[in-house]
Amino acid sequence: MALPAETDIDSLRRAAIDRSVKGPVLFLFTNGAFWLMASTIVGVLSAVKHVFPNFLDESWLWFLQYGRLQPAHLTALVYGWGIQAGLGVALWIMARRTGQELKSGHATLITAGVFWNIAVTLGILGILFGGSTSIEWLEMPKYIWPVLLICFLAFAWPMVGMFARARRPEGFMISAWYMLGACLWFPWIFITANVCLHCLPGLGALGAGISAWYVHALILLFFVPVGIGSAYYFIPKVTGQPIASYQLAKLGFWLLAALGGWSGMQRYMGGPLPAWMPAVGAATGVLMLIPVGVVAWNHHLTTLGKHSHVQTSPSLRFTFIGALFYPVSAVMFALLSTFWTGAHLQFTHAWYGFQIVTIYGFFSMCLFGAIYYIVPRLAGCEWLSVRLIRNHFWFSVYGIGTIVVTSLICGLQQGSDINDPEKWNLGFSNVVENMRPYIVARAVAWGLITWSNIWFLIHLMLMVAGLGRRSAAPTLLPDYDHEDPMQNLTHPSNA
């Protein structure tokens, strides 16, 4: 009877690990989901104000102007949702993958989480009420960043410690590598950018270059690793197949680590920066296609033959779509980076489309997949409603798809309007007028996503409150292609 005993010990250890990180992880998820909803609501408003500036233009609503709403929208998305929920997923995966319990410091982590949320709240109120620095993604007033940094370090420190004490150092732990990378890169990037832009005397145009570098480095070295790390954990987990190729996995990681820091300055190609800086960034933007292709191919090989699970498992379905959006975002990145197409897409809505496809289409979808897997194990109950999960999935996918496609086409249109020699004397009327339909579509798309997020937040809060389904069977989505006799058992609304 050696075998059952061993699996018992294994599941007991897993349960102990889950219990040890329960508080902080659920705290981060719930607050993150709240910020996500806030961000999408502001996104709707911001898009509407971008086309109809007279909407809600009462004089006492002076703080609701596009120039303030747009940074508030992205700040809530990046710091409120992205980094916060990313830390939660990273903490859980790191603990599980290294086989380490979170021994102590629960109160510290919760406190850090509380202060992170206070800082983001103050930062966004600061942006709205006149403290914006107008530095992309660092619009929050100057005094916010040290608080965010300390809170991040409070989470990163135990994670790095778990990795160092890993129980299975001989095992290959690609997802833990990515999480470790994210823990190390973020503070480094964040300190560099903030010290350069807030503490040093004026850096002029170089400062603008550094702010562009910060945005790209944060995407490539925080959002991308956490998203891929999560996909590398959950795709094998749900399909039950090992990662197809360890060599490809390693290659993808090291190429990302080597390229991630070079990118960003191509945002100001043709501008005042020394020419080699945008050139290096542009080259990186194209070279990034290699690690992205490697990772995407590896994920594809791992999923191969198990695509039916994409139908039934909510975790895999979200992760699968996230992993699909990853190469899409890389192609958009390459298009924005090369001087050939980048000159057309520079300073257009294609940039916004890239940010959204990366943070939402790729990163957040992977994270939703992770959350659908993790929360039942921590909360001790199963997701309540298949319908809510499907609602969340389809509204998100259509919403993001709309934003990405319209932003890219809008970018092409805007770029050709700005660069068309025939229209040299039109002022900006053609640019402004041709842009309208795309931004209206964006407002509608954010509306769809808001709808999905409201339900996601409610569903998540019910789970965290322990009001989920008491059942040993996980909540699976009905499989229309392969009629499943178990369907009625796992799908209470059909019963």
Next chain:
Amino acid sequence: MSDFRKLVLRIGLLFGLPWLLLIVIPVLKYQQLKPVAYDKDKDGMDGFYPPANIHRQGQLVYAREGCVQCHSQMIRATNLGLDAWRKGWGQEQADRAPDPVRSNTLRDYLGEPIAFLGIQRTGPDLANAGWRFADRMKVHQSLYAPRSVHEWSTMPSFKHLYVVRVAQGPKSSKALDLPGKFKPDDGYEVVPTAEAEALVDYILSLKKDYPVPGTAPAVAAAKK
């Protein structure tokens, strides 16, 4: 050395290289960047390039209102875009200028805490906006009632930087001259606050096309 240390070291080295070469060294070198004096014989003018500091008070208002979300401050070189030939983006306002507007250099933004090169172009570039407006009242009008200038504009109205007050005595010299439906009610006038004045000062100070010492436009300007 343990696997963990090796991993951390490799990650550190791989990121440390671009960090050092792309950020740290350029930042240190930037500190040595100083204005250059014009050569009276070659350039035909005195003084320094860039000639003036920016209007920081106004730039703070510019940052606070998030103007950078829609307006860039960067003329791209002619191989990358039409910027240099667009109407009114340089000194020449009426017609196509004989020469393209020059693209910007690192020194154009000397002394600015951070250059607002821009996120998007929903509105025109402002690098040389100082040449574009006939007088400051035109800037005030664009800020207070953008759609009184261009009916198609989607620029927000920055009404909160202005005060609508009861007109007493003779009309204030600062009162905005607004057309048609944008006019305040009878007996009222719209006057700018100090913040609006600072923002306008800043916008009018944006003339980032002064001749670069030793380059062709500077020499050509000297010959005229």
